[in-house]
Amino acid sequence: xxxxxxxxxxxxxxxxxxxxxxxxxxxxxxxxxxxxxxxxxxxxxxxxxxxxxxxxxxxxxxxxxxxxxxxxxxxxxxxxxxxxxxxxxxxxxxxxxxxxxxxxxxxxxxxxxxxxxxxxxxxxxxxxxxxxxxxxxxxxxxxxxxxxxxxxxxxxxxxxxxxxxxxxxxxxxxxxxxxxxxxxxxxxxxxxxxxxxxxxxxxxxxxxxxxxxxxxxxxxxxxxxxxxxxxxxxxxxxxxxxxxxxxxxxxxxxxxxxxxxxxxxxxxxxxxxxxxxxxxxxxxx
Numbered sequence: 131x132x133x134x135x136x137x138x139x140x141x142x143x144x145x146x147x148x149x150x151x152x153x154x155x156x157x158x159x160x161x162x163x164x165x166x167x168x169x170x171x172x173x174x175x176x177x178x179x180x181x182x183x184x185x186x187x188x189x190x191x192x193x194x195x196x197x198x199x200x201x202x203x204x205x206x207x208x209x210x211x212x213x214x215x216x217x218x219x220x221x222x223x224x225x226x227x228x229x230x231x232x233x234x235x236x237x238x239x240x241x242x243x244x245x246x247x248x249x250x251x252x253x254x255x256x257x258x259x260x261x262x263x264x265x266x267x268x269x270x271x272x273x274x275x276x277x278x279x280x281x282x283x284x285x286x287x288x289x290x291x292x293x294x295x296x297x298x299x300x301x302x303x304x305x306x307x308x309x310x311x312x313x314x315x316x317x318x319x320x321x322x323x324x325x326x327x328x329x330x331x332x333x334x335x336x337x338x339x340x341x342x343x344x345x346x347x348x349x350x351x352x353x354x355x356x357x358x359x360x361x362x363x364x365x366x367x368x369x370x371x372x373x374x375x376x377x378x379x380x381x382x383x384x385x386x387x388x389x390x391x392x393x394x395x396x397x398x399x400x401x402x403x404x405x406x407x408x409x410x411x412x413x414x415x
Contacts, residue, residue: 132325135157135159137153141153144166144188144189144192144193145185145188145189145192146192147191147192147195147196150192150193150196151192151195151196154193154196154197154200155200159203160202160203160204161203161204161205161206161328162193162197162203162204162205162206163206163208163324164190164193164194164205164206164207164208164246165208166189166193167186167189167208168181168182168185168186168189168239169239169275169282170182170275170280170281170282171279171280171281171282171283171286172235172236172283172305172371172373173279173280173305173370174279174280174281175235175236175238175239176235176236176371179238180238182236182238182239182242183238183239183241183242186239186242186243186246187242187245190207190242190243190245190246190249191245191249194207194246194249194250194253195249197253197259198253198257201257201258201259203259204259204260204261204262205250205253205259205260205261205262206261206262206264206324206327206328207246207247207250207261207262207263207264208264208266209243209246209247209263209264209265209266210239210240210243210265210266211265211266211267211268211313211338211340211377211379212232212233212236212239212240212243212377213227213232213240213243213244213247213265214226214227214265214377215229215230215231215232216230216231216232216233216234216374217230217231218230220376220377220378221342221378221379221380221381222338222377222378222379222380223338223380224265224336224337224338224380224383227244227247227336228244233373233374235371235373236373246263247263247336250263250335251335254335260333261335262327262332262333262334262335262336262337263335263336263337264320264323264324264327264337264338264339265336265337265338265339265379266315266320266323266338266339266340267313267314267315267338267339267340267341267377267378267379268282268283268284268312268313268314268315269282269314269315269316269317269320270282270284270285270314270315270316270317270398270399270402271316271317271318271398271401271402271405272317272401272402272405272409273317273405274317274402276288276289276406276410277289278290278293283312283347283350284314284350284354284399284402285402285406287304287350287351287354288354288357288358288399288402288403288406289406290302290303290304291354291355291358291360292358292360292403292406292411294360294362295358295359295360295361299360299362300362300363301362301363301364301365302355302360302362302363302364302365303365303366303367304347304351304364304365304366304367305366305367305370305371305372306347306366306367306368306370306371306372306373307366307368307372308346308347308348308351308364308366309346309347309348309372309375310346310347310372310373310374310375310376310377311344311345311346311375311376311377311378312344312345312346312347312350312377313340313341313342313343313344313345313377313378313379314341314343314345314350314395314398315339315340315341315391316341316391316393316397316398316401316402318392318393319339319341319391319392319393320339322389322392323339323384323389326387326388326389327384327387327389330387330388332384332387334383337383337384338379338380338381338383338384339379339381339384340378340379340380340381341381341391341394341395342378342379342381343394343395344376344378345395347372348364348366351364352364353395353396353399354399354403357396357399357400357403358403
């Protein structure tokens with residue numbers, strides 16, 4: 131049985147090292163799961179570049195530095211599949227890290243995440259900490275950010291199609307041409323992966339966590355359109371960037387330890403839209 135201590139902005143200011151260290155020493159955890167980050171979709175990453183690199187660097191530096199004198203604390207550091215090079219061979223293996231140029235629209239965020247991995251490695255080598263860096267694929271699910279322009283693709287599409295439905299729009303416009311292939315993981319599956327790693331004392335320093343289920347943005351849009359019940363037409367704004375043409379993680383390493391995802395894309399999208407209707411929409415009525 132775990133005693134999980136969730137920490138939000140109300141409990142600790144991760145932009146401030148003194149506050150971060152004080153909080154860490156007060157709760158004195160056995161394990162720190164670093165899930166804190168400034169995140170967003172392709173538009174937010176590309177237009178708020180300074181914010182993304184600085185805020186994520188501050189968060190990760192403060193958390194990891196606060197742990198220096200406590201090598202009894204195990205650290206599970208959540209990164210992102212965007213750390214891998216733009217032209218990495220798909221499915222992308224963990225060994226592809228630092229082997230090429232990053233995708234330019236989200237390189238500031240990727241650099242901050244890569245820096246966290248490097249700091250963690252240094253912490254492990256110099257001070258003896260146990261650190262596991264998990265690189266999840268694109269996550270979605272309850273409590274996501276459903277902003278129509280600054281969110282990730284799934285919550286953004288849910289918001290667009292829902293608004294299109296209630297406003298009787300004839301068309302919902304989507305960025306890019308719909309051709310890129312993407313992989314998505316329901317957030318509960320990542321939570322299960324983390325608990326599985328802890329319970330089975332898995333010690334690999336870098337592991338991908340994905341669904342191994344690939345879908346084009348066009349097909350994803352059509353699925354979400356049906357889940358939401360939007361009856362209009364999907365249009366694509368080809369003046370907006372596609373991002374990477376394909377980004378599929380090789381999750382064979384974590385799969386070899388016995389973990390696999392349980393929630394498929396269609397089920398996960400229905401769960402997410404149901405949560406959106408009960409929580410997000412009602413909060414804004």
